[in-house]
Amino acid sequence: MSDRVETLEFQAEARQLLQLMVHSIYSNKDVFLRELISNASDALDKLRLESLVDKDLDVDTADLHIELEIDKDARTLTVRDNGIGMSRDEVVGLIGTIAKSGTAELLRKLRESQDAAASQELIGQFGVGFYATFMVADTVTLVTRRAGQSGGTRWESAGEGTYSVESVDDAPQGTSVTLHLKPADTEDNLHDYTAEWTVREIVKRYSDFIAWPIRMTVERPGEEGATTTETQTLNSMKALWARSRDEVDEAEYHEFYKHVARDWADPLETIHMRGEGTFEYEALLFLPSHAPLDLFSPQGHRGVQLYVKRVFIMDDCDALMPNYLRFVKGVVDAHDLSLNISREILQQDRQIRAVRRRLVKKVLATLTEMKAERAEAYRTFWGEFGAVLKEGLLEDTDNSETLLNLLRLASTRDADEPTTLADYVGRMKDGQTEIYYATGDSRGTIENSPHLEAFRAKGYEVLILTDPVDEVWVERVGAYDGKTLRSVAKGQVDLETDEEKAKTDQERKEYADLLTWMSEALADSVKEVRLSSRLTTSPACVVGDAHDMTPTLEKMYRAMGQEVPRVKRILELNPGHPLVTGLRKAHEQNAEGAALTETAELLYGMALLAEGGELADPARFTRILADRLARTL
Structure with missing residues (x-):
């Protein structure tokens, strides 16, 4: 026996997880045996692979197996394998800490979960099933020796925040985990895991397909009241x-x-x-x-x-x-x-x-x-998984048609039932040649956006795309079934009748001076100010040119550390809104320049906020707005 004995503390999150395990976060405690058998199977797989790759590794792979051993008197259950084993450092690293991202989120969800099945699901997702042994055991002892090494390691813990590690000279190759089980009659342990039938049932239910034999030595009645022992394989091992x-x-x-x-x-x-x-x-x-x-x-x-x-x-x-x-x-x-x-x-x-x-x-x-x-x-x-499947439209051009037909997309037609692209095309209005869509953070933001006003008024269906990947794939794909995918927030919108177009042409002449002045006054923020054919109730909206990068995409690239040039957008005005007509009259009457400029800034700021955008200078916008409101009182 070596004198290298240490008592160490679990990582903080591991201690919290152990406490949750010990206090029975879910009812089906059988998980512990399934996890131990799965770990043993992995160890045998790794040894077989390493022995094939490393011809100098001196190991016997003739009888790789998993062994279960029950001691009713001592109330212990041991799961033993002759697989790859672990070194001392691996024991401390793999069992003493949880080196996995998202552990804090796991702990939160486990605390909140009142449903046994949901809690089991979380345990499986994070691969921390070894810790489940403390639900059924007062103490857990692990003895292991890595294949190819001469010395072994003994690990032991009562699941109360610390564990001991010591080096041992006589450990066999592989790993054995011995559970010193809690008393069978306590409320915490409804199953007796020293009962042969219990162990058999768990192995059959969860581990029958394991490729390695799972063996257990059992007692059978013999002649004249004597008992005999025999070793049985509990699983079918069928792939x-x-x-x-x-x-x-x-x-x-x-x-x-x-x-x-x-x-x-x-x-x-x-x-x-x-x-x-x-x-x-x-x-x-x-x-x-x-x-x-x-x-x-x-x-x-x-x-x-x-x-x-x-x-x-x-x-x-x-x-x-x-x-x-x-x-x-x-x-x-x-x-x-x-x-x-x-x-x-x-x-x-x-x-x-x-x-x-x-x-x-x-x-x-x-x-x-x-x-x-x-x-x-x-x-x-x-x-x-829909948001993940959409990524295929960026990665897999060979299957893009199949992926497009698999899409289920929200639309303005029905708040509860998504649509397919094929169904959308089948419902397109006479003369409609484009598939309209809007992107944003949420359905609510998009539905309240000024960009949808004319489309809603004229009965055009618009796809509502809220996943971050939507910003990218619609640009990459470009079209479906010969119909161009068109953002309602980019480029010019042509929804007007001939009569409406004639009226718009007349309004452009009437507003020409105002549009020129506003383009100059807001030159630092916008590339152009023009009249809109997509607004019916809002005074203004901000749109991009047909091939401009969207603000959301700009943010995504910057969040990934990629610098992209800032794209100036276009401010569109609703010539039928009282605020816009009032601004035109004030401009024609040579109103005070500073006040007129501030009104233009307010109009631009409101348009940004209406689409869920961010103001460049919120303090200035608030001050101007407060001053204007004060004058009305």
Whole structure:
């Protein structure tokens, strides 16, 4: 025994998580065993891979397995594997701290959650299931030795904020986790995890598909009252992706999904496919029913698991799935790849690129079928992942037509039911040649925008786009079914009848002097002041030229650290509004220059605020407005 014994404190957030675990944040405590078995399976996968890659690694891989051991008298349950094991530093780093982004958000959601299933779901998403052992155990002891190293490590904690670590000389290769279980009759522990049938039922329900044998030594009655022991394998070890769909029932698919995705909810859709010909592979993919918390995090999990001839290669193989399908979970088992293939080589491998194309086509075809035949399921999918799927319109030009047909977009036609682009085109008014859309932070902001006034008055449907990615994809795509995608806040709008156009031409002549003067007075803020054909009730609005970058896109680029030139926009005036007609009369009567300029500034500021924009000098705007209001009293 070495004298290297340390008592260390858990990271602050780990201590908080332990307290939540100990005080039973959800009712189904069986999660702890599933998590320990999954960790053991991962360790065996990693050892098999490392032994294939590193020919100098002296390890025996002839009988890789997971062993469960029950001691009823001592009230302990041990989960043991002969896998890759951990070094002392890995033990402290992986168990003593939670090195994951978003842990604070996890803790908040766990505290708020009153629903057992929802809490389980959160645990699975963050991969912190090891800590769930403290729901059923007073003390947890871990002994491990990394493959290829001579010394081992013993870790122990009662889950109260500290843990001890010591070096040991006689640890076998792999990892064993021993749970000193709480008394069976306490309120905190409804299941007796020293009961053989309980352990069997948990393994069957959650881990039957694990590729490695899960063994347990059990007692059986013998002759004349004596007992004998025998070692039994508790799981079937059948790789679901290698079996035909007829051989697998839905419950098996769902449990397999929960294992690979570390999720607690059933998947929304299962995709079981096989590729044959020059390059063979099997794939079992799943569309989740809810978005993970790290969906938009740069550090979030991406890709699917890659196996080669049933040998685990990597967990998050992003080379097999584009970023806009990062929510897809599952397994791809290829038959002809090199076992020691590196991530860099993998991304360039011709066969991997071919598989990726087929997987993407299959996922999109499944979504297309779901949209046509299972409307409610697709509604759920779109609510969870629609914003991510839109990213494909920027990344995947080969499938842009399919992706456009998968869109569900809010519109002014119906506040509750989104529309497809095809349905929008089918409802277009006679003579309408463009698909109108408006972008913004929220539906409320867009619906109250002056930009929509003429469209609403004349009965034109406008798409309402509120996801940040909408600002980009509509510009990139440009058109659908031969119809140009047109922003209601950019360029000139032509909704007028011939009679209205004649009236507008006359008004332009009447307002020419005012427009010239205002363009000069506001030259630092706008590129032009002109009359509007898109306003009916508001005095003014701010619009961009047809090919200008939108203010929202400017902000997005600056938030990402990219400097972009400031784009001056156009101020449009409503010639029928009393404020604008009054301003024209004041200008014609040579009113006081400073007061007239301030009125022009107020008009421009109100137009910015009406579209949800930001004032360059809010203090000046407020002062001028206050002075004007005071004069009316």
